[in-house]
Amino acid sequence: MQKKLSVRHLLGIKNITTDDIELILDTASSFKEVINRPIKKVPSLRDITIANIFFENSTRTRLSFELAEKRLSADVINFSASGSSVKKGETLLDTVNNILAMKVDMVVMRHSSVGAPHFLSRHVKAHIINAGDGTHEHPTQALLDAFSIKEKFGTIAGKKVCIFGDILHSRVALSNIFCLQKLGAEVMVCGPPTLLPRYIKDLDVKVETNLNKALQWCDVANVLRIQLERQTIKYFPTLREYALYYGINRSRLEHLDKEILIMHPGPINRGIELSSDVADSKHSIILDQVENGVAIRMAVLYLLAGMP
Ligand code: CP
Numbered sequence: 001m002q003k004k005l006s007v008r009h010l011l012g013i014k015n016i017t018t019d020d021i022e023l024i025l026d027t028a029s030s031f032k033e034v035i036n037r038p039i040k041k042v043p044s045l046r047d048i049t050i051a052n053i054f055f056e057n058s059t060r061t062r063l064s065f066e067l068a069e070k071r072l073s074a075d076v077i078n079f080s081a082s083g084s085s086v087k088k089g090e091t092l093l094d095t096v097n098n099i100l101a102m103k104v105d106m107v108v109m110r111h112s113s114v115g116a117p118h119f120l121s122r123h124v125k126a127h128i129i130n131a132g133d134g135t136h137e138h139p140t141q142a143l144l145d146a147f148s149i150k151e152k153f154g155t156i157a158g159k160k161v162c163i164f165g166d167i168l169h170s171r172v173a174l175s176n177i178f179c180l181q182k183l184g185a186e187v188m189v190c191g192p193p194t195l196l197p198r199y200i201k202d203l204d205v206k207v208e209t210n211l212n213k214a215l216q217w218c219d220v221a222n223v224l225r226i227q228l229e230r231q232t233i234k235y236f237p238t239l240r241e242y243a244l245y246y247g248i249n250r251s252r253l254e255h256l257d258k259e260i261l262i263m264h265p266g267p268i269n270r271g272i273e274l275s276s277d278v279a280d281s282k283h284s285i286i287l288d289q290v291e292n293g294v295a296i297r298m299a300v301l302y303l304l305a306g307m308p
Contacts (some may be wrong), residue, residue, distance in 0.1 A: 002306070003019075003023050004023075004303070004306060004307065005020050005023060005024075005303050005304065005306075005307060006019070006020055007020065007307070008127055008304065008307040008308065009117070009121045009127055009128040009129070009130075009304070010128075010129045010130060010139050010140070010300055010304060011117050011118050011121060011128065011130050011137070011139070012130060012136070012137035012139050012175065012178070013137065013139045013142050013143075013175045013178035013179045013182070014137065014174075014178045016139075017182075018182045018183065021143065021146070021179060021182055021183060022183075023303065024143055024296065024299045024300060024303060025143070025146065025147050025150060025296075025299075027298075027299035027302060027303060028143075028147055028292070028295040028296045028298070028299040029147075029295070030299075031071075031294075031295040031298040031299055031302070032292065032295040034071070034298075035071060035294060035295060035298070040071055041070070041071055041072075041073060042071065042072060042073065043073045044072045044073065044302050044305075045069065045072035045073055045074035045301060045302065045305055046073045046074075047075075048072075048074045048075070048105045048106065048305055049074065049075040049076075049077070049102075049103060049104045049105050049106075050065075050069045050074045050075070050076055050077075050104070050105065050106045050107075050108065050301070051076075051077050051078075051079060051099045051100075051104045051106070051107050051108070051126075052065055052066060052069075052076065052077070052078045052079065052108045052131075053079045053095075053096065053099065053107055053108065053109045053110075054078075054079065054080050054081065054109075054110045054131070055081040055086070055092075055109070055110060055111045055112060055116075056081075056110045056111065056112050056132065058110055058131070058132070059266070059267065060265075060266050060267075060290055060293060061110065061131050061132060061138075061140070061141070061293075062078075062110075062131070064290070064293040064294050064297055065108045065129075065131065065140075065297050065301075066078065067294050068294050068295075068297035068298040068301055069297075069301060071294070071298055072298055072301060072302060074106075074301070077099070077102070077104070079095075079099065092111070092116060092119070092120070093119075093120070093123055096109075096120055096124060097124065100124055100125075100126055104126055105126055105127065105305070106126055106127040106128075106129065106301065106304065106305065107120065107124070107126050107127070107128050107129070108129045108131050109128060109129070109130065109131055109133075110131040110132045110133075111132075111133050111134070112133075112134050113133065113134050114133050114134040114135060114136040115133060115134075115136065116133050116134075117129070117130040117133055118130075118133075127304045127305070127307065129300060129301070129304065132171050133171065134171065135168070135169050135170065135171055135174075135230065136171050136174065137171050137174055137175045137178075138171040138172050138175050138265075139175050139179075140293070140296055140297055140300060141171075141172050141175060141176075141265050141293075142172070142175035142176045142178070142179035142180075143179065143296045143300070144289055144292045144293040144296040144297075145172075145176055145179070145222060145263060145265070145289060146176075146179050146180065146183055147292045147295070147296055148263065148285055148288050148289045148292050149161065149185075149220055149261070149263075151288070151292065152261055152285060152288075153219070156180065156183040156184060156185050157183060157184030157185065158184060158185070158186070159185045159186070159219050159220060160185070160186045160188070160217055160218045160219045160220070161176075161180050161185050161186070161187055161188070161218060161219065161220040161222060162187075162188040162189070162190050162208070162214045162215070162217060162218035162220070162221055162222070163176055163177070163187070163188070163189050163190070163222045163224060164189075164190050164191060164211070164214065164221055164222065164223045164224060164246070164248065164273065165190075165191050165195065165223055165224035165225065165226060165246065165273050166191065166195045166224050166225065166226045166227050166235075167189045167191050167195055167196050167197060167200065167224070168194075168195045168196065168197045168235070169195075169227040169230040169231065170224050170227065172222075172224060172265045173189065173224060176222060177189075177203055177205055181204065181205075186206070187205045187206070188205060188206035188207070188208055188214055188217060188218060189205055189206075189207055189208070190207075190208045190209065190210075190211060190214035190246075191209070191246060192209065192235065192236055192242070192245070192246060193209055194235040194236065195235050195236075196209075211245065211246055211248070211252070212252065212255070215248070215252060215253070215256055215260065216256055216257075218260055219260060219261065220260060220261045220263060221248060221260050221261070221262050221263065222263040222264070222265075223248055223262065223263065223264045223273050223274050224264070224265065224273065225264075225265075225266075225267060225268065225269055225273060226239070226242060226269055226272055226273060239269075239272050242272060242273075243271060243272050243273075246273065247271070247272060247273060247274065247275065248262070248273065248274050248275065248278055249274075249275035249277065249278060250275065250277045250278055250281070253278060253283070259283060260283065261283060261285060262274070262278055262279070262281070262283045262284040262285070262286070263284075263285055263286065263289060264279065264284075264286050264289075265289070266286065266289075266290070268286070
């Protein structure tokens with residue numbers, strides 16, 4: 001019998017099981033083979049209509065979902081809040097119900113409000129996929145990150161992964177912590193104390209404020225962007241000072257007695273959290289992450305479409 005997910009929406013990593021994650025990663029491996037063939041399209045989601053609803057900016061996630069949907073032969077409609085009737089005061093629920101009235105089966109949504117996709121999932125019949133809700137979760141990013149680590153090392157269990165930077169404002173951090181822990185990795189977070197949330201001590205992760213010690217500890221450095229657009233107060237004096245104490249550059253990596261894998265979900269603030277010589281080095285798998293994102297999103301869409 002074909003394995004199935006335990007959920008009919010992908011709202012976060014917190015509420016899915018380790019079996020769900022492993023099923024998504026295994027399914028993504030098969031889809032990665034498909035998208036590397038000369039004929040990249042399969043008919044799996046023919047006659048399924050998917051709406052990509054983005055209330056916040058995106059490059060990678062939006063394009064990657066759209067490509068995944070097209071590779072699966074789904075019909076795709078795209079909605080951006082800018083230029084829509086949201087600007088005339090239409091509510092989220094009215095917006096989505098109007099889109100669903102056009103017979104949409106699945107909704108991929110990014111929103112600046114924490115819990116927006118969870119709210120929708122309680123009010124509409126379509127399958128909902130969270131493409132990032134505020135500072136909360138970004139489940140497909142965590143899944144593609146896990147896939148990329150597994151692809152490199154063959155396993156995730158026992159690997160030491162440190163998430164660096166603006167943990168406080170990051171949905172990538174939270175989804176990664178849940179995902180990596182469920183797959184048996186050891187997780188550390190490292191950043192200035194002002195950018196480490198108070199709840200972090202309840203998540204069973206190691207916490208380090210010294211960048212060099214964290215780099216020495218980890219096998220994988222997942223470096224996050226400073227999210228200036230979400231920072232309403234000053235969390236550090238200047239970007240120059242941030243780069244001085246928390247920027248990862250070649251000189252810092254050359255002082256380690258080992259090589260580590262460099263990841264970043266993008267977009268990169270080059271020269272702030274990561275120098276270009278590291279971002280573009282042979283240790284960086286940043287573009288592999290982007291490539292793997294398509295296969296992961298194909299797997300998520302395919303598996304959810306099989307749920308009642
Ligand atoms: N990693 C990520 O979510 O990138 P975008 O904001 O460009 O989608």
